[in-house]
Each structure stands twice: as structure tokens, then as C-alpha cells.
Amino acid sequence: MIRSFCTARNAHAAVRKTRTAGRRKGQTKASVPGIAAQPPPQSQMAHDWIGPADPSSNLRPIKFRVPTGESAAEERLRQLRADTQKWNQEFWSNHNQQFNKEKADFIRSWLEKEDFKSVHTDGSKRMPPAEDMSEFYRTFLTEHQHGQLQYQREWYKRNLYIIYLSFRVKMFQLVSKVLMRR
Amino acid sequence: MRPSVFVLQQRAGVAVLRAVVLQQGGRNSCVNVWQTGEAPARCLSTWNNPWNRRRQSPCIRWYSSKAPSSITPQHTYKVVSRDRAGNDLRRILPTSASVPASSTEPLQGDSRQETDNNKPTTIAEDGVPATGVDDVDADPEVLPPNQLWREQRLDLAKLPGYYMKLSKIRLTGLVVISAMGGYYMAPGSHDFFTFLLAMTGTGLTSCAANTINQVFEVPFDSQMDRTRNRVLVRGLLSPLHAVGFATVAGSTGALLLYNWINPLTAALGVGNLALYTLLYTPMKRMSIANTWVGSVVGAIPPLMGWAACTGQLEAGAWVLAGILYSWQFPHFNALSWRLRPDYSRAGYCMMSVTNPDLCRRVALRHCLLITTICSLAPFTNLTTWAFAFNSLPLNIYFSYLGWKFYEDANNQSARRLFMASLWHLPTLLLCMFICKKSLHDKDKKDNVKAFTDFVVGFHPFPVLPFHRL
Numbered sequence: 001m002i003r004s005f006c007t008a009r010n011a012h013a014a015v016r017k018t019r020t021a022g023r024r025k026g027q028t029k030a031s032v033p034g035i036a037a038q039p040p041p042q043s044q045m046a047h048d049w050i051g052p053a054d055p056s057s058n059l060r061p062i063k064f065r066v067p068t069g070e071s072a073a074e075e076r077l078r079q080l081r082a083d084t085q086k087w088n089q090e091f092w093s094n095h096n097q098q099f100n101k102e103k104a105d106f107i108r109s110w111l112e113k114e115d116f117k118s119v120h121t122d123g124s125k126r127m128p129p130a131e132d133m134s135e136f137y138r139t140f141l142t143e144h145q146h147g148q149l150q151y152q153r154e155w156y157k158r159n160l161y162i163i164y165l166s167f168r169v170k171m172f173q174l175v176s177k178v179l180m181r182r
Numbered sequence: 183m184r185p186s187v188f189v190l191q192q193r194a195g196v197a198v199l200r201a202v203v204l205q206q207g208g209r210n211s212c213v214n215v216w217q218t219g220e221a222p223a224r225c226l227s228t229w230n231n232p233w234n235r236r237r238q239s240p241c242i243r244w245y246s247s248k249a250p251s252s253i254t255p256q257h258t259y260k261v262v263s264r265d266r267a268g269n270d271l272r273r274i275l276p277t278s279a280s281v282p283a284s285s286t287e288p289l290q291g292d293s294r295q296e297t298d299n300n301k302p303t304t305i306a307e308d309g310v311p312a313t314g315v316d317d318v319d320a321d322p323e324v325l326p327p328n329q330l331w332r333e334q335r336l337d338l339a340k341l342p343g344y345y346m347k348l349s350k351i352r353l354t355g356l357v358v359i360s361a362m363g364g365y366y367m368a369p370g371s372h373d374f375f376t377f378l379l380a381m382t383g384t385g386l387t388s389c390a391a392n393t394i395n396q397v398f399e400v401p402f403d404s405q406m407d408r409t410r411n412r413v414l415v416r417g418l419l420s421p422l423h424a425v426g427f428a429t430v431a432g433s434t435g436a437l438l439l440y441n442w443i444n445p446l447t448a449a450l451g452v453g454n455l456a457l458y459t460l461l462y463t464p465m466k467r468m469s470i471a472n473t474w475v476g477s478v479v480g481a482i483p484p485l486m487g488w489a490a491c492t493g494q495l496e497a498g499a500w501v502l503a504g505i506l507y508s509w510q511f512p513h514f515n516a517l518s519w520r521l522r523p524d525y526s527r528a529g530y531c532m533m534s535v536t537n538p539d540l541c542r543r544v545a546l547r548h549c550l551l552i553t554t555i556c557s558l559a560p561f562t563n564l565t566t567w568a569f570a571f572n573s574l575p576l577n578i579y580f581s582y583l584g585w586k587f588y589e590d591a592n593n594q595s596a597r598r599l600f601m602a603s604l605w606h607l608p609t610l611l612l613c614m615f616i617c618k619k620s621l622h623d624k625d626k627k628d629n630v631k632a633f634t635d636f637v638v639g640f641h642p643f644p645v646l647p648f649h650r651l
Contacts, residue, residue: 034332036330049334133522133523137525141535152529163397
């Protein structure tokens with residue numbers, strides 16, 4: 001009886017699966033508010049939207065909302081945030097690309113030093129062991145340290161300025177809300 | 183249930199991995215999985231998409247690898263297809279296209295950037311490779327939650343959770359425990375409310391320090407697997423909100439300590455906060471000396487607890503601080519060993535990347551230093567002499583693991599040392615609490631005097647009645 005129960009349940013599950021597979025293609029709207037595959041157009045945005053991590057820079061892009069009646073301070077803050085986002089995106093995608101390129105070059109030269117076999121007998125890729133890779137990690141870090149320090153200095157300045165400006169904007173908004181209430 | 187092979191896909195563009203499900207519980211329970219070509223995943227937990235929950239048997243099932251420790255990343259997988267393996271397990275062992283062959287290459291070092299295979303190799307349910315993967319994945323019902331756009335609206339119900347994550351509540355808890363240890367071991371009188379206030383103040387300053395650290399590390403945290411899902415990286419709170427939280431927590435903690443405890447504790451708390459945020463956080467990218475600064479940061483909380491009890495720092499306080507200072511090195515060096523690729527790419531200057539020999543040497547050196555300090559702790563009247571002997575087996579085992587890491591540093595020895603450090607410190611502190619001097623002091627004899635009496639009295643000659651000669 002248990003076996004028949006299990007098979008009946010599996011058969012039922014299989015039927016539901018094929019049915020819902022068809023239904024899935026029809027429905028594309030996510031029924032959770034605030035989450036979507038793409039951000040809505042500007043007119044429908046109530047807040048900023050943050051997206052999935054960019055594969056080259058690992059940073060999450062933010063789509064900024066431009067409210068009607070935006071003050072000069074708010075616009076300045078938004079421009080600064082957008083500019084910083086672009087600058088970050090550029091830096092990290094270049095940096096990661098450089099990392100991948102140098103890593104590939106290192107592995108290629110390691111394979112050449114070994115014996116040109118890039119694939120093990122069982123078909124998987126052949127990679128240098130950890131001690132050899134640590135050599136690469138060390139040289140990469142020391143080569144790019146100067147650039148990283150310059151980036152860090154600039155990032156700290158921008159981040160502090162963004163926090164300061166957003167504090168001013170927030171205070172202004174609070175005060176104007178209180179005044180409007182009165 | 184017969185084992186079956188699930189083909190799991192992480193996301194579009196990342197190749198699949200195959201998992202053999204050996205045991206399966208109910209729909210929402212854990213599944214034991216053995217993955218081909220990698221170290222076995224301990225457990226997977228499943229959940230259904232929230233918008234599919236009303237369906238009885240969901241067609242989309244999300245699995246996540248349960249991180250066995252905080253340093254391994256959590257990956258989300260989607261079941262793409264499944265076939266019964268039957269009894270022929272050898273058939274399940276084909277080479278997986280996604281996993282690296284070398285077992286010494288750290289698993290969690292492979293972030294998205296480092297996978298070489300970018301071709302989608304999804305296998306559709308009828309066995310034919312799916313070519314148009316992208317249009318399927320554009321469907322929000324098919325994408326995992328972390329690949330969708332999210333509105334940046336503050337969810338007040340989740341705010342306490344966000345604050346706990348911002349303040350790294352587990353780390354803060356350990357800091358408070360070490361401050362409790364300092365309070366308990368201090369020879370002053372113990373008062374419950376003073377204790378509570380001191381611990382609250384310490385906890386609040388620690389929360390503030392961790393939050394400020396996260397505010398400034400957002401782009402660097404996004405690069406590393408371990409930290410990719412932090413609150414500010416995911417945009418769940420704005421940086422201003424986080425800074426506001428840190429300001430409120432830090433100032434409340436400092437004022438609490440200043441007003442109700444004593445100025446020394448408040449000064450130590452504020453000094454620790456400044457050291458962590460203004461010195462350690464920027465230094466992480468400048469030089470490897472950041473590890474030493476970070477160890478000082480870890481050694482200050484017991485000093486705070488001690489000062490809260492007695493109002494000054496006696497020799498015993500420095501012994502306790504010394505033990506915590508030395509402990510940081512094997513703990514952190516073992517942790518950072520496995521994260522070398524991530525640190526290198528994100529630009530962090532750590533010993534494990536720039537000078538691996540120094541990393542291993544320093545870890546071993548400080549393991550031995552802990553042993554020495556614990557053996558000499560009774561001289562400061564902090565503990566009885568029993569502590570020197572009781573802590574010896576613990577410290578010798580820890581030093582043995584440090585020696586193994588020094589001799590042959592690989593992921594396994596690093597992991598063993600790191601895991602051991604996690605239980606070594608609480609056990610050592612417990613031992614110390616049991617051997618506290620005032621608990622066992624019947625005649626309040628000074629330990630140094632007891633030691634010198636013992637040494638002088640230890641002579642091999644029989645006592646001759648010289649006064650009779």
C-alpha cells in the first residue's frame with residue numbers, strides 16, 4: 001500500500017510538473033512587490049533600485065530615482081553617487097580583467113615550464129598547485145599596490161563626501177517636512 | 183530512497199555541477215549531498231520561491247550549500263534536471279566541467295571572476311542541451327533572488343536583523359565574552375549592575391567599530407566571496423543610515439562607560455574604536471603590520487573588563503591581554519591562508535599573500551608564546567599554580583597544530599588550526615576561571631613566595647641537624 005501511495009504521489013507530482021512548466025512560460029510577472037527582473041521606468045520608481053552584481057566588477061549598480069522638484073543639493077548628491085558608481089565600476093572591471101589576464105599568462109607559462117599538457121588523463125584541466133599560485137598572488141599584489149592605495153585614498157574621500165552630503169540632504173528634508181506639517 | 187543525480191546550475195554562464203543526493207528528507211529539510219570532484223558538501227537546505235509556495239510540488243527548487251563555517255561562501259543552485267542513478271554509482275562520477283582538478287586550490291577562492299568556463303552547459307530535462315539559456319533566466323520566477331533588481335525601500339521589520347549583521351553580532355559577542363573574562367578575573371568586588379553596564383558599553387562600542395569598518399569596505403567586500411552578502415554591499419541600508427547607527431551606538435557606549443563605570447574603561451573603549459576604524463581599516467591595504475594592530479584591538483576588551491572591575495590595570499590584566507593578543511595570530515593566519523586568491527585580487531596586504539613563510543612562523547611563534555604565558559600566569563597572582571598544569575595539554579595540542587601548519591601549510595592544516603583556535607580560547611578561559619586565585623585562597627599566600635619557597639626547599643640532601651654540631 002505504501003508503494004502504491006508513493007508511486008501515485010510521484011505520478012501526481014509529474015503531472016503537476018508538466019502542467020506548471022507550461023504555466024511558467026505564460027506568467028512572467030513576479031508577484032513579490034519591490035523585486036523585478038528589470039527596474040521600472042523612471043515615472044514608476046518610488047525609490048532607487050539596486051541590481052545584481054556586475055560580472056566583471058562584482059559591484060551592484062544602482063538606478064537612481066530623479067524625483068520631481070529635486071533641489072540643487074539632492075541633484076548634486078545624485079550626480080556624485082552616479083559618478084562614483086561609474087568610477088568604481090571602471091576601476092574594478094579593469095582590475096579584475098587585469099587579474100584574469102595575468103593569471104592566465106602565469107598558468108600558461110607554468111604549463112610551458114612543465115610539459116605542454118594542459119589536460120590531465122581524466123579530462124580535467126591541469127592547474128598549478130597552491131605554492132606556485134601563491135607566487136603569482138604575491139607578485140600581483142605587490143605590482144598593483146600603488147594603484148590600489150591611490151584608489152583607496154580617492155574612495156575614502158568620495159565616500160565621506162557622499163555621507164556628508166546625504167546627511168545635509170536628509171536634514172533638509174526632515175526640516176522641510178516638519179515645516180510643512182506646521 | 184535510491185540515490186539520484188541532480189544537475190545543479192549556479193547561474194547562467196556558470197557551468198553546472200552534479201550532486202548525488204544520498205538521503206533526502208521532506209521538502210523543506212536538509213539533504214545530504216556528495217558532489218563530484220570537490221570536497222563533500224555537508225548539507226543542503228532547500229527552500230521554495232516565495233511566490234511559488236502555494237503550489238504543492240514546486241517545479242523550481244533552490245538549494246544552497248550550507249556553509250560549514252563563516253569563511254566558506256554560500257552558493258545558490260537551481261535543480262535543472264534529475265535522473266535516477268540506480269546502484270551504479272560509477273556512472274555518476276564523470277568529470278564535472280566546472281570544478282578545478284587541483285584539490286589544493288582553495289574552493290572558496292574561486293569567485294565568479296575565476297571560473298574559466300563561461301559557456302552555459304545546462305542540460306534540459308529531455309537530455310538535449312539548452313542553447314537559449316538567457317531568455318529562460320530573464321524570467322523572474324526562474325532567477326534566484328540575488329540576480330533580480332530590488333527596490334531600495336527600508337523594511338522596518340528587518341531592521342534589527344540588519345543592525346545585528348552590520349555590527350557582526352557574533353564577533354561582538356566574542357568580544358563581550360572576553361571582556362566578561364577580564365571582569366571576572368579582576369580581584370575587585372563584583373557588582374551585577376556594574377558588570378551589566380560594562381558589558382553593554384563594550385558591546386555597543388564594538389558594534390560601532392564593526393559598522394564603520396563595513397561602511398568603508400563596500401567595494402572591497404563585493405570582490406570577495408566571503409563578504410559578498412553583507413548588508414551594505416547588497417544595498418539593504420544606506421551608508422548614512424549605517425553611519426548614524428554607528429554614531430548612536432558608539433556614543434551611547436562611550437558615555438555609558440564614562441558615566442557609570444570609570445573614565446579608564448571609557449578611554450580604552452574609545453581608543454579601541456579609534457584604533458580599529460582609523461588605523462586598522464586603512465592599514466589593511468597598506469602593509470602587513472595591520473595584523474599586529476588588529477591583535478592589539480583584540481587584546482583590549484579584557485583590559486576594559488578588568489578596568490571596569492578594579493579601576494586600574496594590574497599585572498594580571500596584562501597577562502590576559504597577552505593571551506588574547508597572541509591568540510589572534512594563529513587564528514587569523516590560518517583563516518587568511520585559505521583566502522589568498524581573494525585577498526590578492528581585492529588588494530589586501532596580508533602576510534599569507536606577501537610573505538607566507540612569515541605567516542607560518544608567526545603563527546607557530548605565538549602558539550608557543552601562549553603556552554609560555556599560561557605557564558607563567560600564576561606569578562602574577564592571577565590564577566593558582568594548577569592553571570599552569572591544566573592549561574598545558576590544551577596549549578601543547580594547539581602548538582602541535584601550529585607546528586603542523588608551519589611545517590606543511592596547506593588548506594587542511596590551516597583549517598584544522600583555525601577550527602582548533604575557535605574552541606581553544608573558550609576552553610582556556612574556562613580553565614582560567616576555574617583556577618582563579620581568589621577562589622582557592624585559604625591563606626592568601628603570594629604565588630611568587632610559594633614558588634621561591636618551593637625552589638629553596640627543594641634540595642636533595644637530608645636535613646642535617648647543623649645546630650647540634
